[in-house]
Amino acid sequence: MPLLPCTLAEAEQHAERSMFREAYDFYKTSRGLHENAPGTLAASSFDRIAQFDAWHFIEMIAPRPLLMIAGADADTLAQSEAAIAKAREPKELYVVDGASHVDLYDVRVPDVAPKLIEFFTENL
Secondary structure (H helix, E strand, C coil): CECCCCCHHHHCCCCCCCHHHHHHHHHCCCCCCECCECCECCHHHHHHHHHCCCCCCHHHHCCCCEEEEEECCCCCHHHHHHHHHHCCCCEEEEEECCCCCHHHHCCCHHHHHHHHHHHHHHHC
């Protein structure tokens, strides 16, 4: 089953800055398309994905440092905020102004690289 819109027309049914619309632009065009990543989900694995709870053991990451990076305009910002609230130190949520979820895959990497260096230099 498809994980994201398969056509531009389907993508345009979503809000302009939504993760699903931008995912089409990334995964279904030369920007991010790869033959080994068809953008579909095997029905046999759906039950395992539906049961996965990434937040259940997040506090166990500590004392390893946790840096989460999210776009201020990302559909997923609330999940990053919830994860950081539950995680233990050292932790930080770095929010990139004007960035969406998909922007952080490639477009806004230059804005994020200095933060990665700073955080891990201080915490590793």
